[in-house]
Amino acid sequence: MSSTINGNFDAIIPAQLRAARGLLGxxxxxxxxxxxxxxxxxxxxxxxxxxxxxxxxxxxxxALEAAGVEFIKENGGGPGVRLLKAGAVPAEAASTPAAPSAADLEKRRVRPEDEARSGPEVKEKPLRQIDD
Known part of the structure; x- marks a missing residue:
């Protein structure tokens, strides 16, 4: 079974997001x-x-997939993430939503007036390091 948020079966969960950022640093x-x-x-x-x-x-x-992260669907062991080797194609490339276009990104760009309305800045929690 795959992760879902708002009915989206290609959704990611918070732990995957934190792990993906950690893999990329x-x-x-x-x-x-x-x-x-x-x-x-x-x-x-x-x-x-x-x-x-x-x-x-x-x-x-x-953005994370463009940087080399592959999201792994729930497969009995839980959803996860991994870094792809250079030039590798994700196993589920066909089911992955396309990255937004430059025009879409520009429409959603945060402007100073939007930033002022977004409320107090949320402090980033440090990620725990996992030793191999």
Whole structure:
């Protein structure tokens, strides 16, 4: 069974998002810039506060996949993430939503006036390091 949020079967869960950022060594700021999603939205999603809209999930997922992350669906052991080898094609490429176009990203770009309305900045929690 796959993860679902708002009925979207290609959704990701907060733990996958945190793990994907950790694999890339990205901060919430870097993910926000790459996905054109406000940092506050990224932080709230990682904390499990609310359910992001499908387009928000698609933008975040698209940015992470473009950077080399593959999302692994629930397969009995739980959903997960991994980094693809250079030049590798994701196993589920056909079911992965396409990354948003440049025009879509521009429409969703955070402007200073939007930032002022988004409320207090959410502090980023440090990720725990896992030793191999």
């Amino acid at each position: 990205w901060s919430q700021d870097q993910l926000a810039a790459a996905s054109a999603v406000p940092k506050r939205t990224v932080a709230r999603f990682e904390l499990g506060e609310g359910a992001p809209q499908q387009r928000t999930i698609a933008a975040i997922r698209g």
